[in-house]
Amino acid sequence: MLQVRDGAGETLGVLFERYHAPLYNFYTKLTGDRALSEDLVQEVFLRILRHRQTFRDGTPFRAWIYQIARNARIDHFRKSRPQVPFETEMAPAVLPGDPAQQQQESELLHRAMMELPEDKRELLVLCRFQELPYEDVARLVGCGVATVKVRIHRAMQELRQIFHELQAAPANSTQRAAAQGFPPRRMT
Amino acid sequence: MKCEQIAEVLPDYLQQGLQGEQKKTVEQHLESCVECSEVAGLWKKLALIPDEQPSPAGRARFDAMLQAYQAGQGSEVVTRLASDKRASIWNVIQWLRSPVGAVAWSIALVALGTYLGLQLGNPKANSQDLAAMHTELTNMRQMVALSMLQQQSASQRLEGVTWTRREEHLDPQVLSALMHTLRYDQSVDVRLAALDALSRHAGQPQVKKTVVDALQEQQSPLVQVALIDQLVEWRDVEAASGLEKLRQSPNLNPTVRQRADWAISKLN
Numbered sequence: 479m480l481q482v483r484d485g486a487g488e489t490l491g492v493l494f495e496r497y498h499a500p501l502y503n504f505y506t507k508l509t510g511d512r513a514l515s516e517d518l519v520q521e522v523f524l525r526i527l528r529h530r531q532t533f534r535d536g537t538p539f540r541a542w543i544y545q546i547a548r549n550a551r552i553d554h555f556r557k558s559r560p561q562v563p564f565e566t567e568m569a570p571a572v573l574p575g576d577p578a579q580q581q582q583e584s585e586l587l588h589r590a591m592m593e594l595p596e597d598k599r600e601l602l603v604l605c606r607f608q609e610l611p612y613e614d615v616a617r618l619v620g621c622g623v624a625t626v627k628v629r630i631h632r633a634m635q636e637l638r639q640i641f642h643e644l645q646a647a648p649a650n651s652t653q654r655a656a657a658q659g660f661p662p663r664r665m666t
Numbered sequence: 667m668k669c670e671q672i673a674e675v676l677p678d679y680l681q682q683g684l685q686g687e688q689k690k691t692v693e694q695h696l697e698s699c700v701e702c703s704e705v706a707g708l709w710k711k712l713a714l715i716p717d718e719q720p721s722p723a724g725r726a727r728f729d730a731m732l733q734a735y736q737a738g739q740g741s742e743v744v745t746r747l748a749s750d751k752r753a754s755i756w757n758v759i760q761w762l763r764s765p766v767g768a769v770a771w772s773i774a775l776v777a778l779g780t781y782l783g784l785q786l787g788n789p790k791a792n793s794q795d796l797a798a799m800h801t802e803l804t805n806m807r808q809m810v811a812l813s814m815l816q817q818q819s820a821s822q823r824l825e826g827v828t829w830t831r832r833e834e835h836l837d838p839q840v841l842s843a844l845m846h847t848l849r850y851d852q853s854v855d856v857r858l859a860a861l862d863a864l865s866r867h868a869g870q871p872q873v874k875k876t877v878v879d880a881l882q883e884q885q886s887p888l889v890q891v892a893l894i895d896q897l898v899e900w901r902d903v904e905a906a907s908g909l910e911k912l913r914q915s916p917n918l919n920p921t922v923r924q925r926a927d928w929a930i931s932k933l934n
Contacts (some may be wrong), residue, residue: 494728502720516720520727527735584714591715605681606712612677627677634680634705641708 493543494523500608501547507603508551510592521550541614544604548618590640598633605630669695672702680709771810808837815843820853827859836867845876854886861892868900878908887919894922894929906933 498519505515525546533542591599604610604618605626612630616623672695678684679692696703807829814826830836830844848860861880867873881893890912897905912918913926 490732491728494725498724498728499717499720502724503717506718507715512718515718516724516727519720519724520731523728524731524735527732580714583711584716587708587711588715591712602712605677606709607715607717609681612681624674627674630677630680631673631705634676634709635701638701638704638708 490523490527493526497543498523501543504544504547504603504608505551507591507607508596508600514554518547518550518554521554522547525550538614540610541617544608544610544614545618548600586641586644590637590644593640593644594633594637598629598636601626601629602633602637669699669702672699676702676705680706805837807832808840812837812840812843815840815847820851820856823847823851823853823856824859827856827863830863831866841867841870841873845873848876849880849883854888857884857886857889858892861889861896865896865899874900874902874905878902878905881905881908881912882915887922890919890922891925894925898929898932901933903933906930909933 501519501522502515505518506512509515509518522543526543529546533539591602594602601615601619604615605612610618612623612626616626619626672692675684675688675692679689684692696706811826811829811833814822814829817823817826827844827847830840833840836844844860844864848857848864851857851860861877864873864877877893877896881890881897884890884893894909894912897909909926909930913923913930918926
């Protein structure tokens with residue numbers, strides 16, 4: 479990143495190779511919209527180019543890039559509220575040899591995640607899927623590490639509750655999600 | 667251990683950040699508590715949601731974006747060089763405005779004055795040196811004027827306008843600052859002084875245009891009358907249409923309208 483900051487634009491290609499898939503997954507799990515996720519990933523790398531001078535030696539790069547990613551998403555939704563309906567195609571892909579129950583659970587988990595409030599979903603995506611340390615997440619969202627842990631615990635409890643509801647009536651919840659649009663719940 | 671206590675360490679356990687005794691305590695609790703056990707189980711199950719693969723077109727888009735950015739940077743460098751130059755002039759002005767800068771240029775002016783006096787007193791003085799000194803002095807005066815025109819205090823800006831009167835030929839930057847002062851300065855006194863200073867530079871085409879433009883912009887009757895008088899003094903026939911436009915504007919002060927009528931009759 480220091481090379482990118484000092485003007486070696488080609489080095490950005492290496493960063494793209496390393497981070498575009500994780501960033502894409504960060505966005506798809508947050509927004510449920512593949513096309514938008516692709517656009518936002520491009521936006522992140524454009525912002526890195528523009529704001530590379532703000533990168534300070536010693537800053538954890540992953541935290542910095544996710545900060546840019548969060549801002550890009552916030553700016554996007556500030557301009558236009560999400561209108562993308564629940565896409566069944568966004569449900570997890572069927573893996574060969576997956577037992578039917580596992581596949582169903584995977585689908586339900588995905589829907590439960592999408593029904594979580596955005597801020598809680600974002601925390602889970604950062605900590606569980608992007609595997610960012612709590613310290614980095616705390617810096618990203620601007621609170622203490624202990625607060626992040628408490629929020630993670632609450633998010634998991636809420637996810638568990640939604641998951642149970644979906645297990646009880648999966649068909650209804652799909653319709654509800656479809657009717658509400660994506661993401662179904664607002665920030666709390 | 668109770669659920670409330672577990673809540674503090676469960677996230678660490680989930681991220682496999684617990685060791686030894688603490689880990690064992692959490693595991694014991696999970697064996698006896700269905701709710702916490704489900705949370706831990708759900709955390710593991712989240713791995714069932716597979717990662718998505720971005721489309722290969724993303725790389726092509728990125729390459730195109732990078733190329734476009736780098737191509738644009740070439741022209742940006744030229745712009746940046748120009749802005750750096752502007753910035754360096756601004757830095758000099760800023761420095762001159764600082765107390766240290768003010769003392770420095772005052773000393774420089776005294777030294778320059780003394781040197782000039784000595785040189786003028788010497789019949790063998792080199793005329794080329796004198797010309798260079800004169801240019802330097804002129805530049806310094808203009809820089810001081812420019813700096814003072816940008817001060818917060820109206821009296822200092824007024825002084826800045828006075829500085830511009832000391833020069834016969836104004837630097838384009840100073841002239842531009844003076845025209846800006848005429849149009850946008852908050853103080854009527856400063857605007858009037860700027861008009862007076864500009865009246866000596868009617869030979870510059872943009873000066874007359876600025877005065878005609880200012881005629882439509884100014885709200886103060888005092889400034890409006892002064893502008894009208896100036897245009898009559900210049901015998902600027904082209905200003906007649908501007909005066910006519912002013913005369914027809916609603917809510918115009920009757921005295922200004924009367925003055926505009928008089929000016930139109932004089933110019934025609």
